[in-house]
Amino acid sequence: MRLSINGKNTELDVEPDMPLLWAIRDEAALTGTKFGCGVAICGACTVLLDGQAVRSCSIPSSAAVGRKITTIEGLSGKSALQKAWIEQQVPQCGYCQSGMLMAATALLARKPHPTNEDIDAAMTNICRCGTYPRIREAIHQVAKLGHKA
Structure with a gap:
C-alpha cells in the first residue's frame, strides 16, 4: 500500500x-x-x-x-507552534504533545485567529497533566504573531 x-x-x-x-x-x-x-x-x-x-x-x-x-515528524521542530509550546512551557509528561500539536496546527490552519471558545472546541485531546491554559496561550501567541502553525 x-x-x-x-x-x-x-x-x-x-x-x-x-x-x-x-x-x-x-x-x-x-x-x-x-x-x-x-x-x-x-x-x-x-x-x-x-x-x-x-x-x-x-x-x-x-x-x-x-x-x-x-x-x-512532518512539523520538523521548526513550526512557530512548537516554539510557542516551548516558550509557554506546555509539555509536562509530554505523552499527549504530538497529538495536541497536530490538533492545534489544524485549528490554526482553519482559523488563524481563534477565540478561547474556538480553541476549546477544537482541542478535544486529553492532557492528564492539565496544561490546557498553557496550550491556549501558545495557540494565541502564534495567532498574535500571524505565523502559520
Missing part, C-alpha cells in the same frame, strides 16, 4: 484494515505519533489527513491511500 507521509511516498506492506496509527508507527517507523486509548477518545494518535486532525487509531490505513498524511 502506498501512503504519502510527510511529503514522501512510502510503500508499506500492511493489511487494508490495519489502523493508520500502527502503519505509521510500526511499519513507517515514525514513532512520534502515540498510542493512547485505541478508541479515538484521547487524541494521542492525532495526525493530519489532508490538513484535518484525525485520530489515527480509528482509521484504516486503506482510507489514507491517495491522501496526504502529516505526523509530528
